[in-house]
Amino acid sequence: MNRDKVKIAQIEVCETAKKMYHSGLVAGTWGNISSRVDEEYMVITPSGMDYDRLCADDMVLVNMKTFEYEGRLKPSVEVPVHSAVYLSRPEVNGIVHTHSTYALTMATARKPIPPICDDQVQILGGDVRLAAYTMPGTKEMADEVVKALKDRGGALIANHGAITIGRNLAEAFTGSQVLEKTALIYINTQSIGGPAEISREDVEFFHDFFMTKYGQKWKGDRA
Ligand SMILES: [Zn+2]
Structure with missing residues (x-):
């Protein structure tokens, strides 16, 4: 594995973890973040640590097939899911x-989020499905999450939280903010008759636009 890539991933994961903490998407040490190094390795936040006190070297290098890790801190218990x-x-x-408030409200009601906001369908690819309730850190949870994420950029996890993915970590982080906002909008619209859904045709058009044409090329993009 390329050590320079590991270093870059550690810096990226640490900075994003601090950003997540200060954005209010997590409370305490709940929630975790990772970045792929190659086909075999990823860097992930350590288990149960105060994000504000962590430095890049504390981010844990993990083999995705064996779960063996390198470093003095244990990786997040959600290694199997990532x-x-x-x-x-x-x-x-x-x-x-994340275990962000509004996404977790939907996940606790065990309700998926239909396609209702333009930015949601662009970055998350359509409706937000619900992964069935399972024990954190298990293969069952990993299987349920992979299933719920099929062709999507985000999913809810029953009674637990939310997960978002991206072609790079910045995209996954934006996705988590959009998912949280979409959950809030969905809940708000319940008091005024419920949301109007975006048609399947428009969902496909917007998502394709986002994936192929929107924005700038990320610097150092590995996609
Ligand atoms: Zn969790």
Whole structure:
């Protein structure tokens, strides 16, 4: 494995973890973030640590097939979920998992989010499915999450939280903010008769536009 790539991933994961913490998407040490290094390795946040006190070297290098890790800190207990997503989705290079309030409200009601906002369908690819309730850190959860994420950039996890993925970590982080906002909008619209859904045709058009034409090429993009 390329050590320079590991270093870059550690810096990226650490910076994004601090950003996530200060954005209010997580409370305490809940939630975790990772970035792919290559087909075999990823860098992930350590388990149960105060994000504000962490430095890049504390981000843990993990083998996605054996779960063996390198470093003095234990990796997040959600290693199986992150690994399963990377191994099944070669185009994915970044993952953000949160227990953010509004996404968790939907996940606790065990309700998926229909396609209702333009930015949602662009970055998340359509409706946000719900992964069935399973124990955190298990293969069952990994399988359920991979299933719920099929052809999507984000999913809810029943009674637990949300997960978003991207061609790079910045995209996955934006996805987590968009998912949280979409959940809030969905809940708000319940008091005024419920949301109007975006048609399947428009969902496909917007998502394709986002994936192929929108924005600038990311610097150092590995996609
Ligand atoms: Zn979690």
